[in-house]
Amino acid sequence: MAFSDFDFLEKNFIHYAKEDTQSKYANKDQVPTTPNQVKMMKELADQVKDYDLESYYNEKTAFAIGHLAANTAGVAPIGFFAHVDTVEFDDRFPIRPQVHRDYQGQKLALDEANGIFLDPEEFPDLLTLKGQTLITSDGKTVLGTDDKAGVAGLLAALKYLHEHPEVEHGDIYVAFGPDEEIGLGGQRFDPADFPGVEFAYTLDNGRPGDFEYETFNASAADLTIKGTVVHPGEAYGLLVNATTIMTEFLAALPQDQVPEKSRGHEGFIMVTDAQSSVDSAHVGLIIRDFDWDEFLAKEDLVKKLVASLGEKYGPDRFQLDLRRQYENIYNGVKDRPYVVNLALDSYEKAGLAPNVQTFRGGTDGNFITKKGIPTPNLFNGGGNYHGRYEYVTVEQMDKLAEVLVTIADEHARQSKEGQDKRPLEKYW
Ligand SMILES: [Zn+2]
Structure with missing residues (x-):
């Protein structure tokens, strides 16, 4: 049964999906990285x-911000984020969304000439969408479900609240942001655009019911090693080979804590690149862990390894540049279980079975949480993100709209009657 306006959802999704708003890492010094994103954000504002x-486009941070005033007192402001950019994909635009009404689980020819089929044998989730209005690309481009579906769902929720003034809510702030796919958008967000907002949610990938508040803690490191070059014939006791030291360093890293041997809730240290000569060596590393103490221990291990090699070969030969990339959203919600439980309660009220996931990566929410606004991720519906098989259904976006309205409504109710005090459940 439709919660919001299906025609409106479909029209908005298709309209925005057609806009080529790819973010481009190569333009990382521009804010945002592509001008079409600005066009879309201004349109949304x-x-x-x-x-x-009330709305505006913030030129400095490149976020479009909207504010819906509270219609009842005593409810803390909350926020929602959707991103306008899509993943970088080969430039075979335009995007041509295809609407398959009353989808019956059949194999769809997206681009028959090039053998691109959307086949439930390959993507069995499609079988759960029978009877729904399925939207795909024409098999030549991404569709842009990630995150135009989040944008469309959010618009539908706002329209619903506009048409149903009986739904009580506090101040609601919305942000349409750029450059999420390349990890830059959330870093630029200015919390001054969300005055008083106590917590927020991103509306990014996931099936209806998926929920994420656990992501990696992340840092990156560059290690430079300086050798001493001497002619090999006269090298005895003088030459120091940077390659040999680098090999010693690499061998001392924990060989079982690597991405290819870790999953679920396990972290890792990954060597992303290594180059060396006798004269100098460079090692790039990334460090990832869900658990804060384990994460610090991994950072420490790298520092200690470098220090012990420094004792052996001389500290001046080593330069370690270790920098934080992002922190687990969990660090910001662990003492505020209400943020999680409110969302999960709202899922259930909207008829969804909550499916809490750990996310082995990072999101805009990592940066926004770190700025003081705990921001877990809901979902945008859809599937097969970041490729030509991306899809979404109108019904999935409608579920998102329903969840958003329910969160606003439930938050107002619980703020007046007493907020849920349950602790955070451990889901792993
Ligand atoms: Zn996304």
Whole structure:
């Protein structure tokens, strides 16, 4: 049964999906990295005015911000984030969304000439979508489900609230951001655009019911090793080979804590590159762990290894540049279980079975949480993100709209009657 306006959802999704808003890491010094993102964000800032929001585009951070004023007192402000950029993909634009009404689980020819089929044998999730309005690309481009579906679902929720003033809610802030796919958008977000917001949610990938508040803690390191070059014939006791030291360092890293041997809740240290000569060597590393103490221990291990090699070969030969990339959203919600439980309660009220996932990566929410606004991830519906098999159904986006309205409603109710005090469950 439709919760929000299906035509509206479909029209908005298709309209925004057609806009080529790929972010481009090569342009990382531009804010945002591509001009079409600005066009879409300004369009969105304009559109939400129709649903009683005040809005503007922040030139400095490249976020479009909207504010829906509270219609009841005593409810803390909350926020929602969707991103307008899509993943970098080969430039075979335009995007041509295809609508398959009353989908019956059949194999779809997206681009028959090139043998691109959307086949439930390969993607069995499609069989759960029978009877729904399925939207795909024409098999030549991404569709942009990630995250135009989040954008469309959020717009539908705002329109719903506009048409149902009986739903009580506090201040709601929305942000349409750029450059999420290349990890830059969330870093630039300015919390001053979300005054008083106590917590927020991103509306990014996942099936209806998926929920993520656990991501990696992440840092990256560059290690440079300096050798001493002497002619091999006269090298005795003088030559110091940077390659040999590098090999010693690599061999001392924990060989079982690597991405290819870790899964679920396990972290790792990954060597991303290594180059060497006698004269100098360079090692690039990334460090990932869900658990904060384990994460610090991994960082420490790298520092200690370098220090012990420094004792052996002289500390001046080593330069370690270790930098934090992002931190687990969990660090920001562990003492505020309400943020998680409110969402899970709302899922259940919207008829969804909550499916809490750990995410072996990072999101905009990592940066926003670190800035003081705990921001777990809901979902945007859809599947097969980042490729020509991306899809979404109108019904999935409608579920997102329903969840958003329910969160606003439930938050208002619980703020007045007493917020849920259950602790955070451990899901792993
Ligand atoms: Zn995304």
